[in-house]
Amino acid sequence: MSISTISQDLKGSLSPNCSILVDPDSDAFKDHLRRWSSVGLQTPAAIVKAATEQDVAVVVKYAVEHSIPFVPVGGGHSLWSTIGQDGFILDLSLQKAIEIDKEAATVKIQAGVLTKELNVAATEAGFCIATSNARSVRVIPALLGGGFSSISPIHGLGIDNFLSARVVTATHGLVVASPTENPDLFWALQGAGQAFGVVTEVTVKLHPLSTLGAEDGKFWTFTFIYGQEQVQAVAETLERVSETLPRELIGMALMAAPPPNFKALLEISIQFFGPEEQARHVLAPFFDLNPVNQTQTRISFDQISDSTDHLDKKGGYKYLSSTGRRKISATKLANGFRFFADAVDKHPELRKSMVGTSFYNPSRMQEVPDESTAWGHRNISAWVMAFPFTEDAETFPLAEDYAREFLGHVREEDPEKIASFPNHTRERPAHERYPGAWRLERLHALKREWDPKGVFPQDFFNHLMYRTQKIE
Numbered sequence: 465m466s467i468s469t470i471s472q473d474l475k476g477s478l479s480p481n482c483s484i485l486v487d488p489d490s491d492a493f494k495d496h497l498r499r500w501s502s503v504g505l506q507t508p509a510a511i512v513k514a515a516t517e518q519d520v521a522v523v524v525k526y527a528v529e530h531s532i533p534f535v536p537v538g539g540g541h542s543l544w545s546t547i548g549q550d551g552f553i554l555d556l557s558l559q560k561a562i563e564i565d566k567e568a569a570t571v572k573i574q575a576g577v578l579t580k581e582l583n584v585a586a587t588e589a590g591f592c593i594a595t596s597n598a599r600s601v602r603v604i605p606a607l608l609g610g611g612f613s614s615i616s617p618i619h620g621l622g623i624d625n626f627l628s629a630r631v632v633t634a635t636h637g638l639v640v641a642s643p644t645e646n647p648d649l650f651w652a653l654q655g656a657g658q659a660f661g662v663v664t665e666v667t668v669k670l671h672p673l674s675t676l677g678a679e680d681g682k683f684w685t686f687t688f689i690y691g692q693e694q695v696q697a698v699a700e701t702l703e704r705v706s707e708t709l710p711r712e713l714i715g716m717a718l719m720a721a722p723p724p725n726f727k728a729l730l731e732i733s734i735q736f737f738g739p740e741e742q743a744r745h746v747l748a749p750f751f752d753l754n755p756v757n758q759t760q761t762r763i764s765f766d767q768i769s770d771s772t773d774h775l776d777k778k779g780g781y782k783y784l785s786s787t788g789r790r791k792i793s794a795t796k797l798a799n800g801f802r803f804f805a806d807a808v809d810k811h812p813e814l815r816k817s818m819v820g821t822s823f824y825n826p827s828r829m830q831e832v833p834d835e836s837t838a839w840g841h842r843n844i845s846a847w848v849m850a851f852p853f854t855e856d857a858e859t860f861p862l863a864e865d866y867a868r869e870f871l872g873h874v875r876e877e878d879p880e881k882i883a884s885f886p887n888h889t890r891e892r893p894a895h896e897r898y899p900g901a902w903r904l905e906r907l908h909a910l911k912r913e914w915d916p917k918g919v920f921p922q923d924f925f926n927h928l929m930y931r932t933q934k935i936e
């Protein structure tokens with residue numbers, strides 16, 4: 465069976481609004497292939513734009529029966545939602561419904577909904593929700609990988625608010641997964657969800673805007689900019705302050721080399737969900753370090769991802785990779801930032817790259833028992849991130865080498881404690897993404913039940929296990 469016959473074969477089975485793009489030279493096809501990153505970009509044989517859940521079910525059944533590889537695509541921010549000529553893309557962007565139940569404080573979200581769209585709808589209805597930090601990441605894929613949010617220190621991860629999902633699986637077709645229906649599958653969807661099917665809809669808990677520290681739901685953001693000579697002092701302060709962070713605060717220490725002089729600068733940016741006086745008290749040590757620039761604004765929940773808009777643009781060669789730490793180490797932080805500053809000084813082509821560390825109080829996330837979700841990083845209180853970024857493919861390997869070396873320096877010393885964020889990387893070994901042998905065993909068992917042929921990501925767990933051991 466050839467993929468070229470897909471339009472012919474499925475004619476009559478798909479909804480009127482479903483379309484199949486097969487001409488790679490057409491504007492529509494090209495437009496769909498524009499991704500957040502051009503790293504590893506491939507051209508598929510077709511792009512199937514499924515307009516309904518039923519379309520998804522029909523297309524997945526067809527692909528499984530005919531052994532045609534395919535990949536569902538959300539916002540295209542990962543490196544793995546791309547496929548070559550032997551397969552097709554299952555595009556879900558037409559499925560945009562957001563249905564808020566104010567009474568129950570829940571929302572039903574379809575697979576095409578973007579983070580910003582949901583944040584705007586939730587705010588209009590008087591609620592906030594644990595969504596990712598980038599406007600055009602799609603809500604569902606981010607949630608399936610854990611769903612870390614700026615409001616996670618208060619309301620938990622996306623998966624801690626996840627109530628149920630509708631999933632088209634390879635073996636059982638369309639099913640519901642929730643704590644009461646297919647609970648094992650629901651467990652897997654909470655952190656390892658991208659490997660178990662196409663999730664067409666999720667129901668997620670909402671929280672009143674007033675839980676963000678003010679009746680109108682508005683909250684404070686602060687930025688502090690420091691020069692390179694202040695990095696050591698800032699790192700020491702951050703290590704000290706991070707030991708007693710209130711849940712109301714989430715922060716990012718970001719090093720970038722912006723124009724006009726492209727010298728590395730350190731920015732501490734804070735979102736604070738509480739009164740200004742409390743914020744100023746907690747942040748006093750950062751004010752005391754005499755930043756070269758300092759700003760503060762008050763914003764509403766629908767604007768929460770706006771500060772990362774410059775990172776969210778499509779095009780160029782880039783990715784996000786990260787390692788988790790249980791505690792911030794001032795030495796590692798300062799050395800890492802110096803390493804970055806030297807790299808951008810030496811190689812102007814790396815100037816768009818960045819490194820950063822997000823820091824927060826993990827106690828809210830730790831209220832959820834570790835074994836209750838496939839996600840296993842509730843003891844992490846800082847994610848150290850590398851963001852290699854170049855404009856052209858030729859220089860990208862250099863940026864990648866630096867990013868790997870940077871993360872190598874900041875990883876936990878004990879190999880057992882090395883943590884990798886599933887939403888950022890599939891390159892690192894599975895036990896770093898899914899800690900605990902029992903967790904991987906459970907995921908493997910579930911994979912055998914729900915996707916024995918590996919229709920959805922095969923290399924998802926331990927590369928070594930999966931490359932040498934077939935799941936049968």
Ligand SMILES: Cc1cc2nc3c(=O)[nH]c(=O)nc-3n(C[C@H](O)[C@H](O)[C@H](O)COP(=O)(O)OP(=O)(O)OC[C@H]3O[C@@H](n4cnc5c(N)ncnc54)[C@H](O)[C@@H]3O)c2cc1C
Pocket residue numbers: 500535536537538539540541542543544545556575595596597598600601602603604605606607608609610611612613614657658659661662663664772775776784887888
């Ligand atoms: C700038 C930036 C900021 C980010 N911020 C955060 C953050 O704050 N918190 C966080 O947790 N993560 C964050 N991430 C990581 C992001 O959540 C993941 O990369 C996510 O998977 C990307 O979502 P996407 O919509 O772009 O998906 P894609 O790249 O399109 O898809 C990601 C994976 O999910 C699969 N997939 C897509 N749709 C579905 C579906 N409906 N059902 C099943 N599988 C599906 C794809 O096949 C692919 O394997 C960020 C990434 C970037 C680049």
